[in-house]
Amino acid sequence: MSLSYAANLGHIPPINGLYSFVFNPFVYALLGSCPQMVVGPEAAGSLLLGGVVKTSINSGNSWDDDDAMNARIAGVVTGMAGAVIFVAGLTRLGFLDSVLSRPFLRGFISAIGFVILVDQLIPEMGLVHLAKHNGGVSHGSSMDKIVFLIENAKNAHGLTCAVAFGSFAVIMVCRELKRRLQPRLPSVAYVPDRFVVVVLSAVFTWHFSWHKKGLEILGDVRSSSGSPFPFRFPFIPSHMPHVREAMSTSFLIALLGFFESSVAAKSLGGGEGKKGDGLQGMSLSANRELVALGVANVIGGCFMALPAFGGYGRSKVNAATGGKTPMSSILLSLITIICILFLLPYFYYLPKSVLSSMISVVAYSLIEEAPHDIAFFVHIRAYPELILMSLIFLATIFYSLPLGIALGIGLSLLSVIRHATKPRIQILGKVPGQEGQFENAESEPERVEFVEGCLIVKIPEPLTFANTGDLKNRLRRLELYGTTAAHPALPRVRAPEHNSNIIFDIHGVTSLDGSGTMVLTEIVDNYISRGARVFFCRCPKEGTKVWRLFEGSGIVERCGGRKHFLKSVEEALRAAEMERMSEFFERNPGEGGA
Numbered sequence: 001m002s003l004s005y006a007a008n009l010g011h012i013p014p015i016n017g018l019y020s021f022v023f024n025p026f027v028y029a030l031l032g033s034c035p036q037m038v039v040g041p042e043a044a045g046s047l048l049l050g051g052v053v054k055t056s057i058n059s060g061n062s063w064d065d066d067d068a069m070n071a072r073i074a075g076v077v078t079g080m081a082g083a084v085i086f087v088a089g090l091t092r093l094g095f096l097d098s099v100l101s102r103p104f105l106r107g108f109i110s111a112i113g114f115v116i117l118v119d120q121l122i123p124e125m126g127l128v129h130l131a132k133h134n135g136g137v138s139h140g141s142s143m144d145k146i147v148f149l150i151e152n153a154k155n156a157h158g159l160t161c162a163v164a165f166g167s168f169a170v171i172m173v174c175r176e177l178k179r180r181l182q183p184r185l186p187s188v189a190y191v192p193d194r195f196v197v198v199v200l201s202a203v204f205t206w207h208f209s210w211h212k213k214g215l216e217i218l219g220d221v222r223s224s225s226g227s228p229f230p231f232r233f234p235f236i237p238s239h240m241p242h243v244r245e246a247m248s249t250s251f252l253i254a255l256l257g258f259f260e261s262s263v264a265a266k267s268l269g270g271g272e273g274k275k276g277d278g279l280q281g282m283s284l285s286a287n288r289e290l291v292a293l294g295v296a297n298v299i300g301g302c303f304m305a306l307p308a309f310g311g312y313g314r315s316k317v318n319a320a321t322g323g324k325t326p327m328s329s330i331l332l333s334l335i336t337i338i339c340i341l342f343l344l345p346y347f348y349y350l351p352k353s354v355l356s357s358m359i360s361v362v363a364y365s366l367i368e369e370a371p372h373d374i375a376f377f378v379h380i381r382a383y384p385e386l387i388l389m390s391l392i393f394l395a396t397i398f399y400s401l402p403l404g405i406a407l408g409i410g411l412s413l414l415s416v417i418r419h420a421t422k423p424r425i426q427i428l429g430k431v432p433g434q435e436g437q438f439e440n441a442e443s444e445p446e447r448v449e450f451v452e453g454c455l456i457v458k459i460p461e462p463l464t465f466a467n468t469g470d471l472k473n474r475l476r477r478l479e480l481y482g483t484t485a486a487h488p489a490l491p492r493v494r495a496p497e498h499n500s501n502i503i504f505d506i507h508g509v510t511s512l513d514g515s516g517t518m519v520l521t522e523i524v525d526n527y528i529s530r531g532a533r534v535f536f537c538r539c540p541k542e543g544t545k546v547w548r549l550f551e552g553s554g555i556v557e558r559c560g561g562r563k564h565f566l567k568s569v570e571e572a573l574r575a576a577e578m579e580r581m582s583e584f585f586e587r588n589p590g591e592g593g594a
Contacts, residue, residue: 001194001362002306003218003347004355005046008120010306011053012074013067014221014347017041018340019305022229024296026333028310029326031292033285034265036323038314038332039296041306042260043362044112045253047119049077049307051401052246059245068225071304072232076242078308079234079301080250085258086294094286104412105259106373107389111396111404113366118142120356120363121149124164126157126214142397159215164353167197171361189317194358198350206349218350228340234301252405253307261293261310262286388412420466427478428456428505428569436570438505442483454501454576455479456569460508463516471519472526501576502527505569507538509546517549524558533579534559535572 006017020041028039053070088094122131122145130152131137137148174193181188204210211217223230235243265284297307318328377385388411396404429441429448438456441448457478461467474484481493512520527534536559540546550556556565566572 001358002041003221003350004359005041005043006306007218007352008123008356008359009043009046009116010050010074011057012049012070012304012306013223014218015223015340015344016071016074016304017046017306018336019229019303020300020308021336022333022340023300023303023305024308025329027296027299028292029329029333031288031295032326033288033292034310034315035326036315036319036328037261037264037310038318038329039261039293039308039310040314041308042257042311043116043359043366044109044256045081045307045309047112047116048249048253048256048401049074052077052242052249055245056242072234072239073242073246074306075232075234075301075304076239077246077250077253077301078297078305080243080246081254081257081307082294082297082299082301083235084251084254084294085290086298088254088258089287089290089292089294092287094290101385101388101412101415102373103377103385103388104392104408105256106370107392108256108396108404108408109366110370110389111393112401113363114393114397115142115401116363116366117360118145118149120360121145123216123356124161124168124353124360125149125153126160126216126353127152127155128216130155141399157214159210159213160351160353163201163210163215163351164357167201167354168357168360170197171358172364175361197358198354201351201354202347202349205351210351211349216352218347218352218355221344221347229303231302232304248405249402252409257307257309258290258293261289264310264315265289384415388415417466421469423459423467423471423474424461425471425474425478425484426458426460427482428458436568438569442485450482450498451573453498453580454503454573455499456503456505458505458508462511463509463520464511464513465515468516468519472523475523499532500580501533501535501573503535503537503569503572503576505537506540509540512546512549514549517553517555521553521555521558524555528558533564533576535564535566535576537566537569537572539565 002017002020003014004017006012007014010017024039028037029035032039053073056070056073119142122128122137127149131145131148134148134152137144140148171194174191178188178191178193205215205217293309297309300306300308374386374389377383377389388408391411392404392408395407426440427442428438429445429450431437431439431448438458439448440458441450455478457475463471477484477486479494479499480486481490486493524534536550539550556562559565563575566575
């Protein structure tokens with residue numbers, strides 16, 4: 001598969017795909033925290049790298065047949081992806097594996113699968129040379145290639161189509177048979193069907209001289225520099241034009257690669273799944289995984305390898321076949337070295353169309369989960385998620401992969417920002433007949449009753465610069481209308497006397513930054529200047545960072561001291577009533593004497 005990824009997706013010499021199995025598994029075996037995970041190139045990362053190579057060709061920085069320069073570009077992309085992950089590990093950003101939403105990943109991965117399927121149809125039908133001389137179709141969008149395929153279907157090479165589609169059919173049939181037989185015959189998973197297809201296709205090509213009848217073969221597999229393991233440091237001044245082109249793509253390769261590695265590591269690390277799949281009690285470190293994958297790809301970039309990350313399928317097979325230590329990855333590296341040094345001549349007669357058909361099988365596997373996710377989102381009426389998936393998919397298909405990436409990340413970031421900046425404050429009401437029970441008055445207004453003269457506001461989240469910008473306006477709506485959903489142009493619903501006592505339930509305010517503290521101070525000052533009493537309940541303990549900010553900003557003093565910081569809403573209501581009565585008797589001493 002590494003030969004296929006390099007030649008057909010990465011547009012670099014096939015041998016550079018093998019380098020990904022020489023250096024990356026060995027380095028990960030030494031530094032990684034999941035001993036059963038196998039690191040290697042993946043279809044998505046290889047396709048993204050190929051996009052950078054094609055962009056460089058289009059901009060004149062390289063040529064289609066300049067294998068040496070294309071390999072260097074691959075080294076730059078892989079090295080930069082490794083550097084991004086390595087820095088993320090040093091800065092303890094292991095939580096990033098949960099940043100990408102499921103709709104984004106599904107839309108993007110399905111689009112990649114579709115792009116790969118369409119791309120591989122050109123070599124599978126023997127139309128590569130025609131595509132190169134047809135206005136740059138090879139570097140166009142998927143729709144351009146579909147139009148090209150339809151218009152030139154009559155020019156397809158019969159033998160190439162037969163070998164490609166025959167190999168694809170055999171692999172898919174074996175895949176389905178394995179899936180159905182594996183519950184009863186687990187050992188069927190070890191049948192090397194793809195290896196058999198590769199060997200037989202090469203033997204048949206040699207025996208029947210198919211390469212003389214127009215079938216393209218892999219030919220000599222050798223390094224572009226002549227050395228079996230050429231070294232070239234990717235971060236040198238002469239590579240700066242490629243660094244600028246590869247910056248955003250390298251970041252996405254790093255993010256997607258770490259995400260897939262995280263899924264594979266988690267499935268093995270906790271001993272999840274069937275018996276024997278994982279190691280019970282093994283501790284995984286996301287930050288250590290980032291460092292290990294980063295170092296592995298930086299070293300791989302020095303040898304111009306494809307980006308390599310933990311593969312779920314490979315790792316599960318390794319675990320199922322008894323691999324329990326990093327030695328399995330080290331053996332993989334040693335076997336690949338032997339192949340590069342001694343076995344490459346035997347790949348000479350391997351048909352390129354067979355490599356394309358193997359990639360098409362992988363592309364199909366990327367798409368096949370999409371219908372399940374789409375059906376689920378339709379069932380629960382999650383239309384925003386469906387729209388996000390559709391936009392990413394369509395942008396990738398009709399325009400380009402970079403646009404799909406940019407659109408998906410942009411929409412995801414907007415969604416995250418919108419979610420983070422929206423305050424989730426609630427107005428609470430008392431549940432009749434239940435002592436000390438208060439619930440959200442907006443969700444079920446018929447079940448609660450408002451406390452006369454009091455506005456009880458619950459803040460169920462940390463207050464930061466992100467979510468305090470609109471806090472004043474939302475509190476104002478609660479004062480005027482009793483809900484944050486009312487339009488500000490509507491006439492006032494709540495009378496001013498209902499806001500004589502403001503009680504903040506801040507149990508959810510587990511953290512507070514400087515901007516949030518300033519806004520909260522201004523809110524308290526505003527209420528006090530209007531003659532309202534301000535109470536806080538269920539506050540963080542004294543000595544915590546939040547309490548120190550309350551004291552340092554003067555909020556505690558402005559409210560009336562520590563007596564206005566209570567343990568529950570019920571206590572705050574009693575304190576408010578006592579202060580109201582005290583003020584009443586102070587203003588009317590005769591009433592107190594009576």
